[in-house]
Amino acid sequence: xxxxxxxxxxxxxxxxxxxxxxxxxxxxxxxxxxxxxxxxxxxxxxxxxxxxxxxxxxxxxxxxxxxxxxxxxxxxxxxxxxxxxxxxxxxxxxxxxxxxxxxxxxxxxxxxxxxxxxxxxxxxxxxxxxxxxxxxxxxxxxxxxxxxxxxxxxxxxxxxxxxxxxxxxxxxxxxxxxxxxxxxxxxxxxxxxxxxxxxxxxxxxxxxxxxxxxxxxxxxxxxxxxxxxxxxxxxxx
Numbered sequence: 208x209x210x211x212x213x214x215x216x217x218x219x220x221x222x223x224x225x226x227x228x229x230x231x232x233x234x235x236x237x238x239x240x241x242x243x244x245x246x247x248x249x250x251x252x253x254x255x256x257x258x259x260x261x262x263x264x265x266x267x268x269x270x271x272x273x274x275x276x277x278x279x280x281x282x283x284x285x286x287x288x289x290x291x292x293x294x295x296x297x298x299x300x301x302x303x304x305x306x307x308x309x310x311x312x313x314x315x316x317x318x319x320x321x322x323x324x325x326x327x328x329x330x331x332x333x334x335x336x337x338x339x340x341x342x343x344x345x346x347x348x349x350x351x352x353x354x355x356x357x358x359x360x361x362x363x364x365x366x367x368x369x370x371x372x373x374x375x376x377x378x379x380x381x382x383x384x385x386x387x388x389x390x391x392x393x394x395x396x397x398x399x400x401x402x403x404x405x406x407x408x409x410x411x412x413x414x415x416x417x418x419x420x421x422x423x424x425x426x427x428x429x430x431x432x433x434x435x436x437x438x439x440x441x442x443x444x
Contacts, residue, residue, distance in 0.1 A: 281386075283309045345378075354426040373403050
């Protein structure tokens with residue numbers, strides 16, 4: 208399959224690298240490929256410059272958002288949630304219509320410091336906003352409740368734990384489910400929550416996730432949903 212991963216941060220790189228390792232044709236989309244390759248300093252999170260990663264992954268091509276979206280059969284939104292609409296607008300709706308978009312982003316607003324707020328939140332979600340803005344896209348929200356290493360390697364977390372699906376299009380959710388299985392997620396670990404409005408709930412797990420990261424001192428954990436009578440727990444190591 209041909210995948211277009213939008214976003215050159217650590218999440219986009221991790222997903223692109225895993226997809227390429229599975230034998231897919233992968234392009235990463237960015238606003239300005241020249242500027243992205245020219246950066247020599249780590250980003251605000253300490254992530255090395257993109258050119259360093261690209262040198263180790265020559266099989267992954269870098270392109271502008273529009274070119275990436277045009278060539279990709281399946282799209283992955285790994286941009287920062289606050290700029291996702293802008294990035295998809297640059298990708299051009301003509302290159303989006305009919306395609307599956309796996310949305311792993313969260314609308315984190317750092318303008319008031321840390322921990323970040325969510326915007327939109329409660330009565331709306333980034334997943335819904337993307338679907339409304341680009342009705343031709345088949346948006347599936349998933350993988351946004353864990354760190355990017357767990358996304359592509361669920362065995363990093365000990366024990367049973369879950370990943371969620373939200374979206375309107377059943378065939379699109381089937382496509383994403385098959386992708387999750389290829390990443391190593393067991394069939395029973397994939398929970399379909401229903402329509403895209405259920406992305407509100409998974410996005411609102413982020414404040415809890417951030418607090419857990421601070422308490423545990425690491426991010427190799429995930430949520431586990433226990434059945435009736437068993438209470439609730441989260442898995443981790």
